[in-house]
Amino acid sequence: MTEFPKDFLWGGATAANQYEGAYLEDGKGLSTSDVMTNGSHTTPRKITWIKPATGETGYVEMAFGKSINFPKDAIPAVVDGYYYPSHTATDFYHHYQEDIKLMAEMGFKCFRLSINWARIFPNGDDAEPNEQGLEFYDKVFDECRKYGIEPLVTLSHYETPLNLSIKYNSWTNRKVIDFFVKYAKTVMKRYKGKVKYYLTFNEINCMSMMPFVAAGLLTDDDESKAKGAHNQFVASALTVKAAREIDPEIKVGQMLAFQPFYALTADPKDQLAALKANDWTLFYSDVQTGGRYPDWILKEYEEKGIKLDDQPEDYELLAKYPADFLSFSCYASSTITTHDGQEVSGGNLMGGVTNPYLKTNDWGWAIDPDVLRIALNILWDRYHKPLWIVENGIGVKDQIAEDGHIHDKERISYLQQNLASMRDAINLDGIDLMGYTMWGCIDLVSAGTGEMRKRYGFVYVDRDDKGEGTLKRIPKDSFYWYKKVIASRGADLSD
Numbered sequence: 001m002t003e004f005p006k007d008f009l010w011g012g013a014t015a016a017n018q019y020e021g022a023y024l025e026d027g028k029g030l031s032t033s034d035v036m037t038n039g040s041h042t043t044p045r046k047i048t049w050i051k052p053a054t055g056e057t058g059y060v061e062m063a064f065g066k067s068i069n070f071p072k073d074a075i076p077a078v079v080d081g082y083y084y085p086s087h088t089a090t091d092f093y094h095h096y097q098e099d100i101k102l103m104a105e106m107g108f109k110c111f112r113l114s115i116n117w118a119r120i121f122p123n124g125d126d127a128e129p130n131e132q133g134l135e136f137y138d139k140v141f142d143e144c145r146k147y148g149i150e151p152l153v154t155l156s157h158y159e160t161p162l163n164l165s166i167k168y169n170s171w172t173n174r175k176v177i178d179f180f181v182k183y184a185k186t187v188m189k190r191y192k193g194k195v196k197y198y199l200t201f202n203e204i205n206c207m208s209m210m211p212f213v214a215a216g217l218l219t220d221d222d223e224s225k226a227k228g229a230h231n232q233f234v235a236s237a238l239t240v241k242a243a244r245e246i247d248p249e250i251k252v253g254q255m256l257a258f259q260p261f262y263a264l265t266a267d268p269k270d271q272l273a274a275l276k277a278n279d280w281t282l283f284y285s286d287v288q289t290g291g292r293y294p295d296w297i298l299k300e301y302e303e304k305g306i307k308l309d310d311q312p313e314d315y316e317l318l319a320k321y322p323a324d325f326l327s328f329s330c331y332a333s334s335t336i337t338t339h340d341g342q343e344v345s346g347g348n349l350m351g352g353v354t355n356p357y358l359k360t361n362d363w364g365w366a367i368d369p370d371v372l373r374i375a376l377n378i379l380w381d382r383y384h385k386p387l388w389i390v391e392n393g394i395g396v397k398d399q400i401a402e403d404g405h406i407h408d409k410e411r412i413s414y415l416q417q418n419l420a421s422m423r424d425a426i427n428l429d430g431i432d433l434m435g436y437t438m439w440g441c442i443d444l445v446s447a448g449t450g451e452m453r454k455r456y457g458f459v460y461v462d463r464d465d466k467g468e469g470t471l472k473r474i475p476k477d478s479f480y481w482y483k484k485v486i487a488s489r490g491a492d493l494s495d
Contacts, residue, residue, distance in 0.1 A: 004423060004490035009150060009434055011110035012103060012441020012458065013391055015157040015202065017086045019444040020116060022093035026132035029122025031159035032216045033086045035076040036062060038450035038465060041363050045450045047212060050077040064448070065209045065351065068220055075166045076218075083467055085445040085452075086159075090461040091471050092442075096140050098473060099442050102459055104147035106479060107486035111149050112390050112437040113140070114157035114202065117183055124161030125168075125179050129186050137187075141194040151195050152390065152437065154255065155184055155239070157202035158447060160216030170216035171207075171228035174309055177235045184239045188246045196249055199327055199390070200236040203257035204229070205284040213447075223306045230308045233287050233318055240321040254288040254323035255390060256281070258330050260375050264337035264353060273336050282382065289383050291322040325434060326383055329391030330375045332366040333358075361410070363395055363454060369417035376425040376433065386432045392418055393439035395446065395454035398476065406460050406476035409495075415478070416493045423490055438482070442473065458482055 004010075017033035024030075037059070039045035046059035049070055057079045060068050070076070078084065092099055103111055117124065119133035144151050164170050164179065188198070203214065207229050211217035215228050236254070243250040261277040263270035279296065286294045292315075301308070334352035342353040358366040372389065379387055394414040398406050415438070425431045440456025443463070452463050458479040462469040484492055 002423070002427075002491045003488070004426065006489070008489070009110035009152075009388075009436070010486045010490075011108040011112065011149070011152075011435065011437040012106075013112035013152075013437035013439050014092070014114070014441065014444055015154070015447070016092075016114045016116040016119075017089070017157065017159040018440075018447055019089050019092045019113075019442070021086075021088040021091040023084075023087040025093065026136065027119075027122060027130040028116065028133060029118040029124075030078065030162040031086075031116065031118040032076065032162055032165055032212060033159040034084060035078055035162065036084065036086065036213070036450065037082045038085050040449055040451055040465075041454075046082065047076055048079040048082055049074040050079060051075075062210065062213060068210075068212050070218055076162060076212075085450050085467065088467060090442065090444050090463055093136070095471065095473070097143055099459075100140070100143045100147065100149065102473065102475065102479075103149060103441065106458065106483045108147075108149050108441075109486075110152055110435055110437060111144055111441075112152040112154065114154035114159075115187060116159060117156055118159065118161040120186065121161060121179070121183055122163075124164035124176075124183075129183075134186075134190055137191065138194075141191055145194065150197065152197045152199065152388075152435075153187075153191075153195050154199040154202050155187065156180070156200065158213055162216075165212075165216040165218055169218050169224070171231045172217060172219065172224050172309075174231055177231050177238070180235045181238045181242060184235075185242050185246070188243055188250060192247050192250075196251060198239070198243065198250065198252045199255040200239050200252065200323075201232050202255050203329060204232060204255065204288065205281055206257055207232070207284075208280070222304055226301060226306045227309055229284065230310055230314070234314050236288055236323065237317040237321040240323065241317070251324040253325040253327045253388065254285060256285050256326065256328040258328040258375050258379070260330075260333050260371060260378060261352065262333055262335045262355065264335050264342065264355075265339065267338065269338040270336065273338050277334075277336055278378070285326055285379070285383065287318060289323045289326045289385060291319040293318075323385070325386040325388055326379060327388035327390040328375070328379065329439070330372055330389060331392060331394070331439075333368045333371045333374070335366075361394055362397060363449075365394070367394070367414060367417070370421050372418050372421040373425040373429070376422070376431050377429055380429075380431045386434050388434040389422065389436045391439040392436070393456045395456055397453055398455045398460055400460070400474070404474075406474060408476045408478045411476070411478045412481050412495060415482070419485065419490060419493055
């Protein structure tokens with residue numbers, strides 16, 4: 001069979017902090033993403049801070065896996081003289097009707113978006129929600145319904161109300177569990193009948209590599225990250241429990257960043273290194289989807305002297321209320337070796353060395369035609385729960401040609417390979433795959449670099465790295481290609 005299942009949810013994905021804009025409109029509070037500047041492939045983004053007592057300002061650099069240490073008495077803050085891409089992004093807030101109409105024209109069955117937590121609870125610990133924020137998402141979901149598009153809603157996507165970071169050190173504090181569950185309940189009750197699918201935390205495992213960006217932590221020692229992860233696991237289980245009480249039709253999934261590790265050589269030490277690197281990623285899904293902590297991580301915590309701020313009932317909750325399905329991002333694979341002298345990969349999120357069998361894009365990301373099939377098999381064999389690819393795509397320096405069109409052949413070629421890999425996983429391997437939402441379906445700001453030039457979308461947005469441009473939307477060649485793919489249920493992947 002060359003077609004995808006009839007009920008397969010084709011669509012695209014975005015995140016409020018990279019797409020929505022309107023960062024202080026209609027009662028929204030500051031989030032952690034609002035204090036992050038632009039950057040580039042070679043220049044790290046900055047997290048700006050102020051010392052309230054003296055007025056001194058400065059910044060710390062943001063990079064995957066790099067330790068972040070704020071000066072004593074400094075708090076993250078918006079500082080004059082810097083450009084913050086999240087403040088306007090590509091302005092979905094004022095273009096949602098136009099953008100959803102474009103999605104409908106492509107034939108989307110599903111639209112993954114995130115709710116900005118600080119738009120609903122501006123400080124995170126507010127007694128009452130912000131009604132204007134709730135009304136905005138009502139309008140968005142009503143617009144989706146008009147076109148028969150199913151929303152897939154991420155509750156926390158790389159933005160935590162900044163007040164929770166400053167006041168509680170975010171997820172290191174168990175109080176934040178209650179604040180999040182209150183937020184989740186508020187949203188699920190408000191949009192009952194409008195939203196069926198939720199994800200709790202975007203790429204939850206990125207807590208281990210960039211705890212401030214992923215979860216708002218101001219400290220990044222091993223114990224802080226372990227506490228933050230545990231408290232998010234408990235919050236997720238409580239959200240699953242609440243969803244079943246509010247509406248049995250609601251399904252709550254996990255969202256994992258998964259970039260399978262390959263061993264560079266047949267050396268058993270390389271094989272073991274790849275196995276353990278994959279274990280570190282899958283620890284998060286072992287708990288949130290599998291319902292229990294793996295033995296090796298508990299042993300590691302014991303050896304490092306890491307103490308969780310846990311309760312005995314936490315583990316009963318994790319076992320009783322695991323995620324209903326496992327969603328994940330997967331853009332590429334990583335290659336790992338114990339041998340010295342290998343070229344370090346320039347762009348892979350999880351690190352590693354260059355794979356000699358794969359080409360890379362302008363940002364050093366390996367283009368792997370088999371990675372989705374491999375990832376899906378690993379996750380299916382481990383959990384036997386429905387899977388959903390909610391991020392996959394490629395950043396390209398798109399240009400408007402003399403004819404006024406954007407001819408993005410590189411993106412189409414990448415997607416042809418990835419969709420074929422996904423189709424084989426369904427039809428040859430028998431994997432239960434719920435859907436596919438291509439990342440950045442309408443151009444948005446890159447999370448890693450804060451750039452606009454690193455474009456992912458089917459729709460070009462006139463916006464540059466300095467925040468200038470008309471915000472005009474222009475469908476790319478891939479827009480019409482994806483429309484054909486959806487219409488054929490994935491049978492026709494040709495140019």
